[in-house]
Amino acid sequence: MEKDQKTDIDGMIMGAHYLHALDKESLASKPLSEMEREDYLDTINSLTSVIEQFKDSYSLLKAAMESSEKRNESSEKRNETLQSQVVRLQEIICTLTDEIRSLREEVSKQSDYTKRHNKMSYGKKSLSSRSKQEEKKKSREEEKMDDDGSDPPSNAGNEPSLDLTKVKSENIDKERGPRGPYTAMEAAKVIHLKTILDVSPEGMRFIGYKTVDEFNRISYIECTRFEVAVYEDEYGIRHDFYRPEDSNDARRPKTNVISGTPCTPEFLADMVVNRWMLHTPNHRENIRMRIDKFTSSENSRSNWLKIGAKLLKPLCEHFKKKLLKMKSILNIDETWCRVRIKYKGDGTKLGKYLKKYVWVLVNKLDGLVYFLYDNDENDSRGCRPIEEFLGDFKGSIQSDGYVVYRHLSRTHPENVHLLCWAHVRAKFKYAEEISKDPDAAWFVEQIGLLYMVEAENIKLHRTVDEIKLRRSRCDVTKILASLHFRAEKMIKNGKHLHYGDLMNKALTYMLNGWGELQNYRMDGHYTIDNMIAERVIRPFTVNRKNSLFYSSEQGVDVAATYLTVIETAKMHGLEVRDYLVRVFREIMNGNKDCSTYAPEAFLA
Structure with missing residues (x-):
C-alpha cells in the first residue's frame, strides 16, 4: 500500500508540472525559441532531479522514522520490563528488610534469653536493688588470658585507682558495745566430774566452784540385739519366746521399733531429717552411715522410709x-x-x-x-x-x-x-539488667513503693483491718494508676518505642493480670506476693x-x-x-x- 501511495504522489507531481507548462505555452504571445525551450527543459529536468532528491530524502526520513518508531517500541518494551523488574526488586527488598528486622529481633530476643540463662546459671540470682555499683568479675576466659599473659590491654586508666592498703572493717572490727545475753553451751548428755576438797593448797582459802567444759561428739548407731527362743508346737507352728536374764529389764523385742522395720522412731526420724530436711543424697548418706559404723543395704533403708511414709x-x-x-x-x-x-x-x-x-x-x-x-x-x-x-x-x-x-x-x-507482684517485679528487673531497658527501672522503683507499704505494715504490727485500710489509701491508688497508665501507653505506642522482648513480656504480663494484681487490697489477710x-x-x-x-x-x-x-x-x-x-x-x-x-x- 505504501508503494501505491508513492506512485500516486509522483504522478500528481508530474501532471502538475505538465499542466503548468501547457498553461505557460498557451499564454505565450509568441512561440518559444529553441533556446528558451531548452532552458525550460533544463529547468524542468533540474526541478525533476530536485524532486527526485526530495523523494529520496523523504524515503530516507520515512525509513528513519519507521526505524525510530521500532526502536521506541522496543525501548518501551524494555522500559516496561525494567519497570516490572524494579517493582519486583522493591518487593524483594521490602521482604528482605522485614526478614532482617525479624531476625534482628530474634537475635536480640535470644541474646536476652542467653543473658538471663547465664545470670541464673552462673551469676548472682538475687533481684534486689541494693548494690548499685558491683565489682565487675572476670569470666573464666579472661582469667585464663590473664594467667597465660595474653590478656588484652587494661582499661585501668579510665577507672579511678583503688587504694589497696588494708584497714580494719568499719562494722565488724569496731569496739564492742554492751554485752547482750550470753548463750550458754549445752549438750544432750553432761557427765559431771567433781573435785575433792580433802586436800587444799596451803595458805589459801576456798572461794567457790567453776566449771571447765570439754565437748566431744560421739556418733554411732547402737543396736539392741535380742536372742529370742523359737519353739515349735505340735502342729509345726513356730512361736517366739523371750525372757530377760535381768528381771528388772523391761525391754522386749519389737516393742520399740516401727512395724515392718528394725528402726526405732528416733532412728527413722534421723534418716528422714537427713534426707529431706538437710537434703543429704543417698551416696552421702552412705558415707555418714560408714562413719557411724553402721552397715546396711541402701535398698533396705529406702524400704524403711517407704514404710514410714505410708504410716x-x-x-x-x-x-x-x-x-x-x-x-x-x-x-x-x-x-x-x-x-x-x-x-x-x-x-x-x-x-x-x-x-x-x-x-x-x-x-x-x-x-x-x-x-x-x-x-x-x-x-x-x-x-x-x-x-x-x-x-x-x-x-x-x-x-x-x-x-x-x-x-x-x-x-x-x-x-x-x-x-x-514479686513475679511482675522480677520480669521488669530482668528487662532492666539483661536488656538494659531504661523504662524498666521506673517500674521496678514503683513496685518497690508498694513493698515499702507492706514493710511498714509489718514494722508497725498493724491488724488485719488496719492493713486493709492502709492499702486503700490514695498513695497506693496513685502508684497503681501510674503503673497501669504508663504500661498501657507503652503497649499502644509500641511501634514507636524501642524496647526489647523482655520488656514487652513484662508489660503484657502485668496488664493481662491487672485485676488479679489489685485483689490483695480486698482483705488484710491477703499478701502482696x-x-x-x-x-x-x-x-x-x-x-x-x-x-x-x-x-x-x-x-x-x-x-x-x-x-x-x-x-x-x-x-x-x-x-x-x-x-x-x-x-x-x-x-x-x-x-x-x-x-x-x-x-x-x-x-x-
Missing part, C-alpha cells in the same frame, strides 16, 4: 481436709523434677527419665503445707491434678500467671484469684541439685509425704525431729486419731 499418709489426709476448708486462703506453686518411668514398649529395661511436676499448697493462717504429685494420666502439670485436688473448694487462691491458675479462676469464678509458696517448695529445687532425679514415681510420692509433714511442723515452729519421733510413737501405740498428734496439738 504418715492418714496425717497428710488430715492436713488436706483442714487445708481446703471453707474461705481458706491458699498459696499455690509448682516445680519440676526428673522421674524414671517405665512405659510398655519404650525399648528400655528400666525406663526413661521424664520431666514431671510437683505442686505445693500453703494455708498460712492455719499453718498447713501440702505437697501433691499426681501423674495418673501423664499430665502432672495439667489442669486435672490440681483441679481434682481442690474439688469444690471455696476460698481464695494466690499464684503466678501460669495458665492453669487462670483456667481455675475462669471455671470457678466464686473463688478470688490473686496474682503475685506468693513468696511463701516459693520458699516452701525450695526443698524440691534443692533436691534437683543434690540427687538429680527420682528412680520411681513412688519415690516422688514418699518425698511429698515427708515434706508435707516437715514443712507443716516448721510452720508451727516445732523441732522437726522431735515432732516426727512423737508422731511415730503415737502411731506405734495404735493412736488413729490424727488430731491428737497434729502440730497444733503439741502447742496447746
Whole structure:
C-alpha cells in the first residue's frame, strides 16, 4: 500500500508540472525559441532531479522514522520490563528488610534469653536493688588470658585507682558495745566430774566452784540385739519366746521399733531429717552411715522410709481436709523434677527419665503445707491434678500467671484469684539488667513503693483491718494508676518505642493480670506476693541439685509425704525431729486419731 501511495504522489507531481507548462505555452504571445525551450527543459529536468532528491530524502526520513518508531517500541518494551523488574526488586527488598528486622529481633530476643540463662546459671540470682555499683568479675576466659599473659590491654586508666592498703572493717572490727545475753553451751548428755576438797593448797582459802567444759561428739548407731527362743508346737507352728536374764529389764523385742522395720522412731526420724530436711543424697548418706559404723543395704533403708511414709499418709489426709476448708486462703506453686518411668514398649529395661511436676499448697493462717504429685494420666502439670485436688473448694487462691491458675479462676469464678507482684517485679528487673531497658527501672522503683507499704505494715504490727485500710489509701491508688497508665501507653505506642522482648513480656504480663494484681487490697489477710509458696517448695529445687532425679514415681510420692509433714511442723515452729519421733510413737501405740498428734496439738 505504501508503494501505491508513492506512485500516486509522483504522478500528481508530474501532471502538475505538465499542466503548468501547457498553461505557460498557451499564454505565450509568441512561440518559444529553441533556446528558451531548452532552458525550460533544463529547468524542468533540474526541478525533476530536485524532486527526485526530495523523494529520496523523504524515503530516507520515512525509513528513519519507521526505524525510530521500532526502536521506541522496543525501548518501551524494555522500559516496561525494567519497570516490572524494579517493582519486583522493591518487593524483594521490602521482604528482605522485614526478614532482617525479624531476625534482628530474634537475635536480640535470644541474646536476652542467653543473658538471663547465664545470670541464673552462673551469676548472682538475687533481684534486689541494693548494690548499685558491683565489682565487675572476670569470666573464666579472661582469667585464663590473664594467667597465660595474653590478656588484652587494661582499661585501668579510665577507672579511678583503688587504694589497696588494708584497714580494719568499719562494722565488724569496731569496739564492742554492751554485752547482750550470753548463750550458754549445752549438750544432750553432761557427765559431771567433781573435785575433792580433802586436800587444799596451803595458805589459801576456798572461794567457790567453776566449771571447765570439754565437748566431744560421739556418733554411732547402737543396736539392741535380742536372742529370742523359737519353739515349735505340735502342729509345726513356730512361736517366739523371750525372757530377760535381768528381771528388772523391761525391754522386749519389737516393742520399740516401727512395724515392718528394725528402726526405732528416733532412728527413722534421723534418716528422714537427713534426707529431706538437710537434703543429704543417698551416696552421702552412705558415707555418714560408714562413719557411724553402721552397715546396711541402701535398698533396705529406702524400704524403711517407704514404710514410714505410708504410716504418715492418714496425717497428710488430715492436713488436706483442714487445708481446703471453707474461705481458706491458699498459696499455690509448682516445680519440676526428673522421674524414671517405665512405659510398655519404650525399648528400655528400666525406663526413661521424664520431666514431671510437683505442686505445693500453703494455708498460712492455719499453718498447713501440702505437697501433691499426681501423674495418673501423664499430665502432672495439667489442669486435672490440681483441679481434682481442690474439688469444690471455696476460698481464695494466690499464684503466678501460669495458665492453669487462670483456667481455675475462669471455671470457678466464686473463688478470688490473686496474682503475685514479686513475679511482675522480677520480669521488669530482668528487662532492666539483661536488656538494659531504661523504662524498666521506673517500674521496678514503683513496685518497690508498694513493698515499702507492706514493710511498714509489718514494722508497725498493724491488724488485719488496719492493713486493709492502709492499702486503700490514695498513695497506693496513685502508684497503681501510674503503673497501669504508663504500661498501657507503652503497649499502644509500641511501634514507636524501642524496647526489647523482655520488656514487652513484662508489660503484657502485668496488664493481662491487672485485676488479679489489685485483689490483695480486698482483705488484710491477703499478701502482696506468693513468696511463701516459693520458699516452701525450695526443698524440691534443692533436691534437683543434690540427687538429680527420682528412680520411681513412688519415690516422688514418699518425698511429698515427708515434706508435707516437715514443712507443716516448721510452720508451727516445732523441732522437726522431735515432732516426727512423737508422731511415730503415737502411731506405734495404735493412736488413729490424727488430731491428737497434729502440730497444733503439741502447742496447746
